[in-house]
Amino acid sequence: MSHWIIAPIVLPALVAAIMVTAFRGQLAAQRLLSLAAILGLNGIAWALLAAATQGPEAYFLGDWPAPFGIVLVLDRLSALMVVLLAGLALPVVLYAIGSGWDAKGAHFHPLLQFLLMGIGGAFLTGDAFNLFVFFEVLLIASYGLMIHGGGGARTRAGVQYIAFNLIGSSLFLLALALIYAVTGTLNMADLAVKLPTLPEGDAALLRTAAVLLILVFAIKGALVPLQFWLPGTYANAPGVVAAMFAVMTKIGAYATLRAGTLIFPADLPATGPLLSTLLQPAALVTLALGAAGVLGARTLPRLVAFGAIASMGTAFLAISAFTPQATTAALYYILHSTLATALMFLVADLVTRRRAHAGLDAPAPVAGSGPLAALFLVGAVAMVGMPPLSGFLGKLLVLDALRGQAGLVWSVVLVSSFVMILGFSRAGSLVFWKGGPSPSPAPHEPLALAAAFALLAGLVGLTVFAGPVTDWLAATAETLYAPQGYIAANRLEGGA
Amino acid sequence: MEALVASAIGILTAVGIYLTLRLRTFPVILGLTFLSYAVNLFLFASGRLAVNSAPILGRSETYSDPLPQALVLTAIVISFGMTAVMMMMAIGGHLQAGHDRIDLDARDETAGRGEGPEAGA
Numbered sequence: 001m002s003h004w005i006i007a008p009i010v011l012p013a014l015v016a017a018i019m020v021t022a023f024r025g026q027l028a029a030q031r032l033l034s035l036a037a038i039l040g041l042n043g044i045a046w047a048l049l050a051a052a053t054q055g056p057e058a059y060f061l062g063d064w065p066a067p068f069g070i071v072l073v074l075d076r077l078s079a080l081m082v083v084l085l086a087g088l089a090l091p092v093v094l095y096a097i098g099s100g101w102d103a104k105g106a107h108f109h110p111l112l113q114f115l116l117m118g119i120g121g122a123f124l125t126g127d128a129f130n131l132f133v134f135f136e137v138l139l140i141a142s143y144g145l146m147i148h149g150g151g152g153a154r155t156r157a158g159v160q161y162i163a164f165n166l167i168g169s170s171l172f173l174l175a176l177a178l179i180y181a182v183t184g185t186l187n188m189a190d191l192a193v194k195l196p197t198l199p200e201g202d203a204a205l206l207r208t209a210a211v212l213l214i215l216v217f218a219i220k221g222a223l224v225p226l227q228f229w230l231p232g233t234y235a236n237a238p239g240v241v242a243a244m245f246a247v248m249t250k251i252g253a254y255a256t257l258r259a260g261t262l263i264f265p266a267d268l269p270a271t272g273p274l275l276s277t278l279l280q281p282a283a284l285v286t287l288a289l290g291a292a293g294v295l296g297a298r299t300l301p302r303l304v305a306f307g308a309i310a311s312m313g314t315a316f317l318a319i320s321a322f323t324p325q326a327t328t329a330a331l332y333y334i335l336h337s338t339l340a341t342a343l344m345f346l347v348a349d350l351v352t353r354r355r356a357h358a359g360l361d362a363p364a365p366v367a368g369s370g371p372l373a374a375l376f377l378v379g380a381v382a383m384v385g386m387p388p389l390s391g392f393l394g395k396l397l398v399l400d401a402l403r404g405q406a407g408l409v410w411s412v413v414l415v416s417s418f419v420m421i422l423g424f425s426r427a428g429s430l431v432f433w434k435g436g437p438s439p440s441p442a443p444h445e446p447l448a449l450a451a452a453f454a455l456l457a458g459l460v461g462l463t464v465f466a467g468p469v470t471d472w473l474a475a476t477a478e479t480l481y482a483p484q485g486y487i488a489a490n491r492l493e494g495g496a
Numbered sequence: 497m498e499a500l501v502a503s504a505i506g507i508l509t510a511v512g513i514y515l516t517l518r519l520r521t522f523p524v525i526l527g528l529t530f531l532s533y534a535v536n537l538f539l540f541a542s543g544r545l546a547v548n549s550a551p552i553l554g555r556s557e558t559y560s561d562p563l564p565q566a567l568v569l570t571a572i573v574i575s576f577g578m579t580a581v582m583m584m585m586a587i588g589g590h591l592q593a594g595h596d597r598i599d600l601d602a603r604d605e606t607a608g609r610g611e612g613p614e615a616g617a
Contacts, residue, residue, distance in 0.1 A: 129567060136574045143581055152592035157600060159521055159589050162582040166528045167516065169578070173535045173571055177542035180564065232600050 004051070005059035005074045007044045008082050008120035011037055016113035025106070031097050034109040038089045041116065045079070045086040052079035053472075056479075056489040058126060066126075066490040067187035073126035075486055076476040077331075081123040081254050084335055085247055087458065088342055089116055091451040092244045095346055098447025099353075101240045104149040111148070114141035115244065122251055126490060128179065128186040128263075131255065132172050135220075139165050142248065145241045146233060157236035164229040168219040175212035178205055189490035191263050192483060195270065203270035210264050210271050214256065214278060221252025222312050223279070224286040231293065234305035239349020242301065246341040249308060250334050253315050257330070260322055261480040279320035284412045287313030291416035294423035299358045300348040303427050307344060307383050310420060311337035314385075317409065318398045327477035329397035332470055336390040336462055340382040343455040347375045350452070351431060354442060360427055363434035368442020373432040375452055380424035382459050385417050390462040397470070501541055508534035521586040521596045525579060532575035539568045 015037040023029040051057065056075035060066065093112065095101075102108035118138025125131050147158040180186055182202040183194050198206060215226065222230040230249070234242045256279070264271045290310025297303035315337060318330035350372055356364040366372065378389070385391035395413060402409045462469060479485060508530050515527025543561030551562035590596040 129570075133570065133574070136578070140578065140581065143585070147585065147588075150588075150592075152589065153600070155585055156589040156593055156598075159582060159585050160598060160600065162578065162585060163516070163524055163528060163598070166575070166578055166582065167531065169575070170528075170531045170535045173539055176567070177535075177539040177564070180567075181542040181544075184561075 002057065002059060004044060004048060005057065005072050005124065006061075008041060008048070008086075008124065009072075009117050011040055011044065012113040012117040012120070016110040016117070019110045019113070020107065027103055030109040031102065034093055034113065035097070037113060038086065038093050038116070041120075042086040042090060045083040048074055049079040049083050052076045056486045058489040058491065065493045067185045067190035067492055070130050071126040071187065071189075071490055072121075072124045073189070073486060073489060074124060075489075076472075076479055077254070077257070078123045080331065080335075080473075080476060081250070082120055084250070084338055085116065085119050085123065088244065088247050088338060088455075091346075091454040091458075092240055092342065094454065095243065095448050095451035096240045098445050098449075098451060099240065099349070101149070101238050104238075107144065108148055111141050111144040112244065114138075115145060117141075119247060119251060123254060126188050128188055128191070129176055132169070132176060135172065135251075136169065138248070138251075139169075142241075142245065145244070146237045148241060149238050154236045157232045161229050161233040164219065168216050171212050171219075172216040175209045175216065178209035178212070182206055182209070187490065187492070188258070188262055189483075189487040190492055192265075192487055193492065195263065195268055198270055206270045207274060210259075210274060211278070213259055214275060217252045217256045217259065218279075218282065219252070221249050221256065221316060222286070222309050223252070223282045223316055224289050224313075225282075227286060227289070227309050227312075230309055231302055231305040234308065234345070235299060235301040239301065239345050239352070242305070242349075243342040243345040246308065246338050246345065249312050250315075250338055253312065253319060253330070253334055256316070257319055257327065257480065260319070261327075262483050262486065265481075266322055273322075276320045276322050279316055283313050283316035283320055284409070285313075286310070287317065287412055287416045289313075291419040291423070294420045295426070297423070297427070298360055300351055300360065300427060300431065301345070303360070303423065304341065304344040304348050304383075307420065307424075308337075308341045310416060311341060311383070313416075314395065314398055314413065317413070318401060321402060323401065324474065324477040324481050326398070326401035327480060328470060328474045329394070329401045331473045331476060332390075332397055332462075332466075333394035335469075336382070336394045336459065339455050339458045339462065340379060340389075340391060343375070343452060343459065344379045344383055346448075346452045346455065347372060347379050350445075350448065351376070354438075355431070355435070360430055363430055363436070365435040365438035366431060367438040367440050369432050369435065369438070371449060373428070375456065376428055376432065378456060378459075380428060384420040384424055386421065388463065390459050390466065393463060393466050497545055497547075501537065501545060505534050505537050505541070508537070519597055519599070521590065521598050524598055525582055525586060528582070529575075529579055532571075532579070536568050536571055536575070539571055540564055 019030050052074050059072040061070045118134050121134035147155050182205050219226045260275045266273045287310050290306050293306025315330055315333050318326045354367040382389040382391040385395040512527045512531030515523045543564030546560045549558040549560040550556045551560050
C-alpha cells in the first residue's frame with residue numbers, strides 16, 4: 001500500500017500540469033482528463049480508507065527517516081478527509097461541466113486539480129511546515145478559482161480574501177518558528193513525543209505558539225472573530241467554486257483536531273485545556289452570528305455563506321470538547337455539513353442564474369423553479385438540522401456529547417437552529433412562492449441538476465448508514481486520543 | 497545583536513500592521529510585505545543567532561542550524577509569489593471598479609450576482 005499514500009497529491013499535480021501544457025485551451029480534453037482524474041482520486045481515496053482501517057502508515061518522502069525528512073501519514077482521520085474531498089470534487093466537477101462555468105475562464109480544471117492537490121496534501125502530511133506549504137498551494141489555487149469568470153466585485157472580494165490569508169500565513173510562520181525554537185523539530189509525531197518533556201521556562205513560548213496556531217486554523221475555519229473573509233469570498237465566488245470551498249473551512253477543523261489531540265493534548269502541562277477554553281466561546285458566538293446572518297442576508301449566496309459559518313460553529317463546538325464522543329459527533333457533522341453546504345451553494349447558483357435579480361428584498365420569477373424548490377427545501381432541511389436528514393442526526397450527536405454543559409450549549413444550538421429555520425423559510429418563500437410564473441423557459445442543464453442530486457444522495461446515504469458510519473468514526477476518534485499508533489508509524493530516529 | 501534583531505522585527509511588524517489597516521489596497525500590500533519581512537527574520541532567528549558559523553558540519557568551529565535557513569527560503573518564495581498575485585488582482589480590481597478602496601460596500605454585495613456562465617464575460 002505504501003506508495004499509494006502520495007497518490008492523492010501526485011495524481012492531481014500531474015494531471016494539472018498535463019492540462020496546462022498539452023491541452024491548453026482545449027476545454028473538451030480538459031473536462032475529460034479532469035473527470036477521469038477525480039474518478040481515479042475517488043478510487044484511491046477509498047482504497048486508502050480501507051488501508052487506514054488496518055492502522056496508521058507513514059510514507060517517507062525521499063526515504064529520509066523521520067523527523068529529519070518530511071513524512072506523509074495516513075491514518076483513519078486523514079483517509080476520511082481525503083474520501084470527503086474526493087467525494088465532493090466529483091459532483092463539483094460535474095456541475096462545472098454541466099452548467100458551463102468552466103468555460104467562462106481559461107484554467108478552471110487545472111486550478112481545481114491544484115486545489116485538490118493542496119487540500120489532499122494538507123490532510124495527509126505529518127509535518128507542520130509541510131502543512132504550511134500545502135496551505136499555500138491550496139490557497140493560491142483558490143485565489144485563481146475565486147476570481148474565475150472575473151467581474152469587479154469578485155476581483156475586489158478576492159483581494160480581501162488574499163489579504164486575510166496572507167496575514168494568516170504570517171501568523172502560521174510565527175507559530176512554526178516559535179515551535180521550532182523551543183523543540184527543534186516540526187514533525188508532528190516528534191512534537192507529540194518531545195513537548196511533554198519541555199523545560200518549564202519554555203512553556204510561555206509554547207503557549208504563544210499554540211494560540212497563534214489556533215488563530216490560523218480559526219481563520220481557515222471561519223471562527224468568530226476571524227470569519228470576516230468568508231461571506232464576501234463565498235458569496236462573490238462562482239457558485240460551483242463556493243461549493244468546492246465548502247471543504248476548505250473543514251481544513252481548519254481538521255487541523256485543529258489534529259493539533260488538539262496530537263501536538264497539544266489537554267494533558268500537556270505547558271498548554272493544558274487552553275485550546276478548549278479558547279475555542280468553545282468562539283464556537284458559540286460563531287454559531288449565533290451565522291444564524292443571525294442567515295436571517296439578515298440580502299442575497300441567496302450570502303445566506304448560504306452564513307449557513308456555512310453556523311455549521312462551522314457547530315463543528316468547532318463539538319471539537320472544542322476534545323473527548324472521543326464529541327469528536328465522533330464533530331466528524332459526522334463535518335461530513336454532513338460539507339455535503340449540505342456544497343448542495344446549498346449549487347442550488348443558490350442555479351436559482352441566481354435563473355432569476356431576474358439577485359436580491360432577497362423583492363420577489364422575482366425563477367425559470368423552471370420546480371426541481372429547484374425541491375432541492376432548496378431538502379438542502380435547507382439538511383443545513384438547519386431538521387429531521388429526517390443527517391443534519392438532525394449530526395446535531396443530535398453534538399448535543400448528546402455536550403450533555404455536561406447543557407444549559408448554555410443546548411440553548412445556543414437550539415435557538416440558532418430556530419433562527420436559521422426562519423431565515424431559510426423567509427428566503428425560500430420569497431424566491432419560490434412570491435416570484436410568480438417565469439416568462440423565459442428554464443435552461444436545460446441535466447448534468448448540473450444531476451450533480452446537485454448526487455450531493456443530496458450523499459446526504460441521504462449518510463443518514464441511512466448513520467449507524468455503521470458513526471461506529472467507524474467512533475473508532476477513529478478513539479485512535480486520535482491514543483496517538484501511540486500514529487507516533488509509532490513515523491519510526492522516529494535520534495533524539496527520542 | 498539580540499536586541500537589534502528583536503527591535504528590527506518589532507518595528508517591521510508594527511509598520512506592517514499599521515499599513516495593513518489602511519483603507520486602500522496599495523498600502524495594504526506594502527504592509528503585508530513588511531509583515532512578511534518581519535516573519536522571515538523571526539523564522540531565521542528561531543535557529544538561534546550565531547556569527548561565524550557555517551550551516552555545514554566541519555567548515556567552522558561551531559555550526560549553525562541549517563533548517564531555519566531552508567524554511568526561510570521557502571517562506572520568502574511563497575510570500576513573494578503571493579504578493580505578486582495580490583498585486584495583479586488589486587490592479588485588476590482597481591481598473592474594473594475605478595477606485596482602489598479595499599472594503600466592499602452594500603452595492604458590491606448584490607452586484608455581480610445573477611450573472612451566470614451563459615451571460616458571457
